[in-house]
Amino acid sequence: MRDQAERTNSRIKANPRPIQSDQAEAAGFLSDIRWLAAACGLLLIVKIWLAWRLDLYSDEIFYWLASTMPALAYSDLPFVTALLAGLGSALDPGNPLATRALFLIGGSCLPAVVYWLTCPYAGRRDARQAAMLSICIPLGGFLGLLAVPDVPMLLFGLLGLGCLERALRTDATAHWLGAGVFMALGLCTHYRFLLYPAAAVLYLLLDGAGHWRKRKIALTAVVAAMGLLPMLWANLAGNLGSASFYFIERHPWQFATEGLLHVPVQALLVTPPLYALLLYSAWLMFNAKDTRVNLLLWFSLPHLLAFAVLAPWADADSTTQHWPLPGYFPLLVFAPEALRRMRRWLARRWRESGAAAAQAIPAIGFTGALLALAGIGSQSWQTRLQPLLGAGVLSEKMAGWQEFAAYSGQLLRADFSSRPVIVTDNYYTAAQLQYAGITPISYTLDRDKAVRDGRYRQLAHWGLTGEFLRQRAGEPLLFITEDSTLNVEQKHEMIARVCGLTDALEQIDQLSLFEGEKLFSYYRGRAIVPPAAPAAAPCPYPPRAWIDQPVPGARLSGTTVISGWAYNEDLGVERVLLYLDGANVAELEYGLPRPDVAAVRTTESDPNQPNLGFQSAIDTNEFAPGRHVLAIRIIDSRGVATWYGRRAVVFENPLIP
Numbered sequence: 044m045r046d047q048a049e050r051t052n053s054r055i056k057a058n059p060r061p062i063q064s065d066q067a068e069a070a071g072f073l074s075d076i077r078w079l080a081a082a083c084g085l086l087l088i089v090k091i092w093l094a095w096r097l098d099l100y101s102d103e104i105f106y107w108l109a110s111t112m113p114a115l116a117y118s119d120l121p122f123v124t125a126l127l128a129g130l131g132s133a134l135d136p137g138n139p140l141a142t143r144a145l146f147l148i149g150g151s152c153l154p155a156v157v158y159w160l161t162c163p164y165a166g167r168r169d170a171r172q173a174a175m176l177s178i179c180i181p182l183g184g185f186l187g188l189l190a191v192p193d194v195p196m197l198l199f200g201l202l203g204l205g206c207l208e209r210a211l212r213t214d215a216t217a218h219w220l221g222a223g224v225f226m227a228l229g230l231c232t233h234y235r236f237l238l239y240p241a242a243a244v245l246y247l248l249l250d251g252a253g254h255w256r257k258r259k260i261a262l263t264a265v266v267a268a269m270g271l272l273p274m275l276w277a278n279l280a281g282n283l284g285s286a287s288f289y290f291i292e293r294h295p296w297q298f299a300t301e302g303l304l305h306v307p308v309q310a311l312l313v314t315p316p317l318y319a320l321l322l323y324s325a326w327l328m329f330n331a332k333d334t335r336v337n338l339l340l341w342f343s344l345p346h347l348l349a350f351a352v353l354a355p356w357a358d359a360d361s362t363t364q365h366w367p368l369p370g371y372f373p374l375l376v377f378a379p380e381a382l383r384r385m386r387r388w389l390a391r392r393w394r395e396s397g398a399a400a401a402q403a404i405p406a407i408g409f410t411g412a413l414l415a416l417a418g419i420g421s422q423s424w425q426t427r428l429q430p431l432l433g434a435g436v437l438s439e440k441m442a443g444w445q446e447f448a449a450y451s452g453q454l455l456r457a458d459f460s461s462r463p464v465i466v467t468d469n470y471y472t473a474a475q476l477q478y479a480g481i482t483p484i485s486y487t488l489d490r491d492k493a494v495r496d497g498r499y500r501q502l503a504h505w506g507l508t509g510e511f512l513r514q515r516a517g518e519p520l521l522f523i524t525e526d527s528t529l530n531v532e533q534k535h536e537m538i539a540r541v542c543g544l545t546d547a548l549e550q551i552d553q554l555s556l557f558e559g560e561k562l563f564s565y566y567r568g569r570a571i572v573p574p575a576a577p578a579a580a581p582c583p584y585p586p587r588a589w590i591d592q593p594v595p596g597a598r599l600s601g602t603t604v605i606s607g608w609a610y611n612e613d614l615g616v617e618r619v620l621l622y623l624d625g626a627n628v629a630e631l632e633y634g635l636p637r638p639d640v641a642a643v644r645t646t647e648s649d650p651n652q653p654n655l656g657f658q659s660a661i662d663t664n665e666f667a668p669g670r671h672v673l674a675i676r677i678i679d680s681r682g683v684a685t686w687y688g689r690r691a692v693v694f695e696n697p698l699i700p
Contacts, residue, residue, distance in 0.1 A: 079154065079175050082409065086178055087151050089416050090188045094147060095140040096423035098444035099478065101471035103190045105498060107132060107142055108474040116277030118285055118501035123232040124192040131190070137479055142190055149194045150187020153372075154178055156198065160205045161376045163212070164335070172379035179405045180313055182368050184412025188419065192233045197369050199229035200239045204342050204373065207243060208335065210263070211254055219259040223266025230270030234289045235366065238345045240267055246341040250334065281500060288497035294357045302355030309367060317408040324374045324381040331377075339373040346370030425557050434560060439527075443556040447472075447563060448479035450554050454565060455481070455521065458551055463519040464571060466512065466544075468537045469493070470502055472525050472563075486512055488540055491533070512544055513574055520545050520568030527562040534585045538566075542582035546572050550583045550683045559686060581613035586677045587644070588619075588687045593673070595690040599663050605631060606658040607675070607688070608640045614679040615650040619657045622674045623666065631659040631675070650680075663694045 099107065109117050110129025116122055127145040135141035154174040161170035178184040186194050203225035210218035226243070229236040247255040254260070277285045310318040325343065328336045347370035350357075382401060389397030421428055422442040429437060455462070465485040467473040470493045473485035488509040493499040502508050512520075522541045524534060542548050545568030552565040566583065588609035593599055609616050621629040635656030646652040657675075674689040 076171060079171060082175065082178055083151065083154055086184055086412065086416075087147070089413070089420075090147055090150070091140065093416060093420040093423065094143040094188055097139060097420065097441040099139050099142060099190070099475070100440040101492075101496070103128070103142065104471050104474040104478060105496075106190055107478060109501070111477075112505060116273035116285070118277070118281065118499075118504070119288065119497040120192060120233055121231045121273040121277070123195055123228065124190070127195060128190045143188070146190045146194045147187045149198045153183065153186060153198065153201070156201045156205070157372065157375055160201055160208075160373075163208060164376050165379065169379040172382075173375040176375050176378050176405055176408070177372065178412060179317060179408030180368075180371055181408065181411035181415045182312060182365055183372070184409065185415045185419075188416065193365055193368065196229055196232045196236050197372065199225045199232065200236065200342070200369055201372055203229060203239060204338070207263075208338055210259070211257075211338070212335070214257065214259065216259060216262070219263045220266065223263035226263070226267035227270030230267070231273050234274070234286070238349065238369075239342065242341045242345050246338055250337055284500050285497070293497065296356050298355050299359065300355070302357070302359060305351050305354035312364065313371065314408045314411045316404040320378055320381055320385065320404055321371055321374045323385065324378045327381055327384075328374070328377050336377070339376055343370045343373040429557055429560070434558060439557055439561045443561045444475045445479070446556060447554065447561075448475060448481055451476060451523065451565075452479070452481050454552055458567065459519060459521065461519060463521040463567075464512065464515045466509070466520060466522045466541070468524040468529065470498060470507075472523060473507065488537060509540065509544070512571055516571050516573050518571055520571055522548070522566040522568060524564045524566075525562070526564050527560060531585060531587055538582060538584050541566065541568065542579040544568065544571055545579050546570050546576065548579045548583055549681065583614060583681070583683070584612040586611040586616060586679060586685050586687065588675065588677055590675065590688040590690065593692050596692070598693045598695050600695045601664065602660050602662050604658060604660050605673075606656070608637045608655045609633070609657060609675075609677050609687070610640070610644065610646050610649040610652065610655045611677070611679045612646070612648045614681060616655075616677055617680050617682070618678040620676040620678070621659065621661070622676060623671050625672070627676075629659055629661055631657040633657045664696045666694055668694050668696055
């Protein structure tokens with residue numbers, strides 16, 4: 044059997060050459076077990092460190108929240124991802140590394156699974172090379188850092204593929220059973236896994252070798268079909284809401300030209316040289332005489348072609364990123380042979396430089412994997428990197444949540460004599476508070492992101508949406524908004540909804556992280572009221588304002604005028620302060636007539652209307668020339684201050700000694 048596997052490569056060559064000669068041309072480090080162990084070890088160390096440093100982001104925290112309420116399936120996914128997140132969290136509650144632990148283990152096992160998958164086709168040497176190449180695919184090397192379904196889905200898919208190949212070759216009952224078990228587990232992980240059993244069925248029916256007549260296939264089919272039960276249970280109980288979201292509601296189903304960039308974007312994500320290598324590997328497999336290779340293509344091409352075809356009509360944020368990843372891994376089986384051929388072809392034309400270029404392909408891919416980890420991991424150095432890179436460059440989705448939870452806990456102890464009902468403007472903020480142990484239950488008014496992510500139905504099923512707050516009538520309320528994710532209109536709508544839930548509402552605090560890149564506001568409600576009760580008045584709506592002059596990027600010199608308008612419904616504006624580079628430099632004159640604003644905007648409840656304008660003059664000669672950041676701070680009648688209108692300007696006045 045080993046000799047047969049070693050000879051497999053020679054059967055797919057158009058110009059037969061001794062296999063030993065080809066292997067001598069291969070990149071030595073790809074076959075060296077020491078290089079493989081070192082590369083895998085380096086990735087594992089980096090991922091463990093980042094998994095400990097980075098906070099859970101919205102998807103991860105929802106899977107954890109789901110794990111606290113076990114079920115066969117949830118509104119967006121079956122149970123496996125939530126189960127893995129919950130089992131990990133049980134090791135050390137509140138620790139992101141623990142929550143991600145089982146995903147880290149699964150991601151670290153992928154090279155070994157690729158080795159196991161490749162051995163029957165190409166022998167041990169190529170299997171080691173394929174294992175090395177598996178961590179050179181940037182998104183593949185990245186897998187395991189985050190607690191997301193891609194890890195178990197890919198792991199179960201490859202294990203199911205390997206078992207099916209061995210079952211077809213040996214007809215061993217254990218392999219038929221293994222194929223069914225892993226297919227079932229994959230179906231219990233994600234809807235996208237449906238492509239795996241679909242590919243298997245089509246291969247068995249269309250391959251022409253008569254595999255579908257084998258009796259033990261029934262065992263695999265029955266076991267695999269059990270994986271559909273969670274999906275069926277969720278959809279029958281929820282009026283097909285889960286399937287409707289994934290196949291209809293999530294996607295615009297309108298042609299978008301940017302979807303045509305799917306293939307170029309994938310080439311960039313995989314790195315262009317490695318992407319070309321994988322395509323060449325697919326071509327070699329397509330022309331192979333060994334019919335067993337067709338099984339690999341049937342498992343690979345549906346993931347690549349389906350998302351490429353659907354990209355112009357589907358959810359662009361997902362189909363252009365990680366969804367096609369499972370399609371690349373079966374191609375790794377013959378990627379070492381493709382690399383040898385590419386090396387020979389390049390060496391004939393450019394000699395040593397051509398051979399070196401081929402050898403660099405895995406290194407470029409592995410560098411891409413490290414860069415992907417560095418890009419996500421940069422959030423753990425948010426405070427240090429932001430002054431160097433500037434605002435708005437680094438993501439803060441996985442940073443600041445521990446600081447937020449600690450600050451919220453302190454505020455609860457200091458400002459509330461009894462534990463209030465905690466309500467947030469989005470579901471992941473609510474879940475972060477539960478994850479940190481700040482509250483056993485929190486509610487959300489989220490009707491935006493929760494709907495887009497297909498999770499509103501589940502939150503409503505758990506009784507965590509705003510509709511259930513009336514059941515807590517008479518209890519005090521703490522409302523938290525993540526202002527950095529809301530525009531003024533969205534914030535206004537949120538505050539209006541909360542004012543309808545309580546008899547009195549006031550802003551009590553604000554938390555600014557990373558120079559305002561992550562900003563939270565805290566509101567205290569005296570008591571939740573029944574449905575028929577009047578809304579709280581005055582309602583602490585956010586102020587609205589605009590700086591007319593100077594415009595962003597303006598180049599100023601000498602004395603310049605700062606002007607604009609501001610108003611605050613119900614409360615009114617008390618003062619407007621001017622800040623330059625974070626320092627207060629002047630108080631602007633407020634209360635100037637602006638009938639144009641009063642005529643266009645809804646300002647009936649602002650006590651200052653129509654006198655909503657502000658203006659003042661500053662002498663730029665009093666400041667150093669160069670770039671400055673200008674902003675205003677609006678203070679309402681209750682003394683609550685709000686930042687507004689941050690913009691960059693340039694002072695061109697000469698430097699006066």
